[in-house]
Amino acid sequence: MPANVNSRMIELAHVGRSFRRADGATVNAIDDVSFVIPEGQFVCFVGASGCGKSTLLQMLAGLLEPSQGDVVVGDKAVTGPGPDRGVVFQKDSVFPWMRVIDNVEYGLKCRGAPAAERREIARTYLRHVGLPRVERAWPRELSGGMLKRVAIATVFANGGRVLMLDEPFGALDYVTRRQLQDVLLNLWNADGVGTRRTVIFVTHDVDEALSLADRVMVFRAGVKVDDIPVAVARPRTTDSLLLPEMVEIKRTLLRHLGLDHQVGVDEAAP
Amino acid sequence: MSDAETGTVDSDDAIGAEAGSRRARKAARSAVGARVAIRRFVAAVDPLRFAGVALFVLVWQGLAALLSPIRLPPPLAVMKRLATDFLDAPSLSYYGVANPNLYANLLYTAENVVLAVVIGAVIGVLAGLTSARFRLVRAAIDPVMMTAGTVPILVAAPFLLIWFGVGRLSAVCLVIFYVTVILYLFARRAANNINPIYEEFARTLGATERQIVFDLLTPATVPEILGGLRIALAGAWGLEAVSELLGSQEGVGKVLEVLAGATDSEGIIANLLLLGLVAVIFDAVAGSAIARLTGWNAGLRSEWN
Numbered sequence: 001m002p003a004n005v006n007s008r009m010i011e012l013a014h015v016g017r018s019f020r021r022a023d024g025a026t027v028n029a030i031d032d033v034s035f036v037i038p039e040g041q042f043v044c045f046v047g048a049s050g051c052g053k054s055t056l057l058q059m060l061a062g063l064l065e066p067s068q069g070d071v072v073v074g075d076k077a078v079t080g081p082g083p084d085r086g087v088v089f090q091k092d093s094v095f096p097w098m099r100v101i102d103n104v105e106y107g108l109k110c111r112g113a114p115a116a117e118r119r120e121i122a123r124t125y126l127r128h129v130g131l132p133r134v135e136r137a138w139p140r141e142l143s144g145g146m147l148k149r150v151a152i153a154t155v156f157a158n159g160g161r162v163l164m165l166d167e168p169f170g171a172l173d174y175v176t177r178r179q180l181q182d183v184l185l186n187l188w189n190a191d192g193v194g195t196r197r198t199v200i201f202v203t204h205d206v207d208e209a210l211s212l213a214d215r216v217m218v219f220r221a222g223v224k225v226d227d228i229p230v231a232v233a234r235p236r237t238t239d240s241l242l243l244p245e246m247v248e249i250k251r252t253l254l255r256h257l258g259l260d261h262q263v264g265v266d267e268a269a270p
Numbered sequence: 271m272s273d274a275e276t277g278t279v280d281s282d283d284a285i286g287a288e289a290g291s292r293r294a295r296k297a298a299r300s301a302v303g304a305r306v307a308i309r310r311f312v313a314a315v316d317p318l319r320f321a322g323v324a325l326f327v328l329v330w331q332g333l334a335a336l337l338s339p340i341r342l343p344p345p346l347a348v349m350k351r352l353a354t355d356f357l358d359a360p361s362l363s364y365y366g367v368a369n370p371n372l373y374a375n376l377l378y379t380a381e382n383v384v385l386a387v388v389i390g391a392v393i394g395v396l397a398g399l400t401s402a403r404f405r406l407v408r409a410a411i412d413p414v415m416m417t418a419g420t421v422p423i424l425v426a427a428p429f430l431l432i433w434f435g436v437g438r439l440s441a442v443c444l445v446i447f448y449v450t451v452i453l454y455l456f457a458r459r460a461a462n463n464i465n466p467i468y469e470e471f472a473r474t475l476g477a478t479e480r481q482i483v484f485d486l487l488t489p490a491t492v493p494e495i496l497g498g499l500r501i502a503l504a505g506a507w508g509l510e511a512v513s514e515l516l517g518s519q520e521g522v523g524k525v526l527e528v529l530a531g532a533t534d535s536e537g538i539i540a541n542l543l544l545l546g547l548v549a550v551i552f553d554a555v556a557g558s559a560i561a562r563l564t565g566w567n568a569g570l571r572s573e574w575n
């Protein structure tokens with residue numbers, strides 16, 4: 001790892017988050033989670049829905065305060081949302097009242113970047129996500145997949161060193177999903193080793209996690225139950241998923257999700 | 271199409287051809303523009319609407335033939351009366367109307383409506399937006415506005431007459447009151463309807479509170495607020511006319527009161543037609559302004575056009 005790379009880009013120490021239910025009972029959405037993510041790593045959070053992975057992401061984004069523990073990103077304690085941490089939400093968040101190009105450059109505009117400069121940056125990223133011709137379009141004129149591309153371009157253009165994506169492609173069809181995975185990986189790769197951004201990608205799709213991630217963290221009922229490195233070389237293809245080490249990781253992940261019987265692993269469910 | 275036309279012009283030297291083709295392209299563009307304008311006009315002036323107007327006039331004519339002119343004057347007589355009274359109606363001066371013609375009184379009413387709608391809209395929108403955003407403000411304003419919204423506005427008229435006397439101020443205040451309540455409700459609802467994901471996204475992009483108010487809250491609520499403004503505008507015409515009936519020296523309402531006293535049916539209908547026509551024109555202008563301002567919102571666009 002190059003010397004200028006922060007080996008503790010994201011650090012969580014004993015983080016917990018509880019909610020009070022309507023009947024007065026307290027529910028622990030996240031319970032005593034700790035991990036360290038070095039700069040430039042592509043990490044997937046995997047777990048069944050309701051396991052707390054989105055809650056964790058919201059705390060990292062600064063949209064939700066932890067009940068216990070510390071969240072530190074880039075050596076600073078997280079106290080609220082900020083442009084150092086970009087978020088691509090599950091639902092469409094592109095502003096419908098701004099044209100596509102104005103959406104992409106909005107974050108830069110907020111921080112007073114000169115008009116010509118931010119337009120240039122926005123155009124570059126729209127090209128990278130494969131949307132060079134829609135900069136003057138209104139968001140309502142775009143498809144769901146195109147809106148996700150705009151959101152990705154917006155977050156990359158904004159320049160945050162940490163990017164978080166909360167089940168971004170969950171609502172898309174298979175083909176669009178595969179295309180967008182490539183768009184995301186290409187953007188991440190384009191920065192080159194040593195200057196890559198740190199990515200946290202929340203998904204419940206095991207194959208998606210295995211195609212994208214350097215490392216997969218598994219959550220169940222608010223607890224981190226496993227942390228698996230995925231050391232398979234990039235670029236990965238559909239065939240990469242058939243490599244013995246990949247199949248082994250996939251078995252482990254499916255076992256964590258309670259789906260082991262469906263792939264014929266004759267171990268008792270945990 | 272423009273390519274074909276430029277092709278016929280390209281014959282002289284390069285520079286001439288260049289200028290010529292530019293001219294041809296411009297001409298072609300304006301020809302297209304004119305055609306589009308004509309098509310838009312035809313689309314806007316729905317022949318079926320004309321059929322409705324024609325049917326209405328026919329029924330009116332038929333009924334007028336059956337009834338005495340005092341009960342229902344025929345359409346043509348009303349039109350003639352409207353044309354003459356618009357600039358000069360000497361009969362009105364006998365009854366103490368300051369300006370004995372229709373346009374000056376119409377102008378007086380229109381001025382009051384515009385003034386009241388502008389003031390009422392500013393107060394209502396600001397109150398509605400702050401109430402949606404700050405709980406303390408909501409606690410202070412909401413009960414008052416909700417109560418005001420359920421009381422028939424005209425009930426307030428006697429108080430306004432006591433406070434401000436008969437005259438312009440009372441009428442304008444009544445309409446301001448009405449517009450404020452309507453726009454408060456529309457603005458508050460519009461602000462509450464914004465999907466919270468937009469604010470979360472803006473904050474993760476680094477937007478400040480101020481930027482969220484100007485770049486997010488304002489544009490996101492504009493379509494609904496303008497919709498409310500249009501409704502308030504339509505109601506404001508009627509309310510202003512009614513408040514002038516209650517005691518005013520000028521305005522369409524005063525003219526109507528005078529004509530009613532003289533059982534001048536012809537004049538009354540002419541006046542009502544004029545008032546309706548102006549209100550429709552105001553509404554059409556407001557509608558096209560809304561369509562222009564909210565081009566991002568396809569649903570509203572089709573609704574207003």
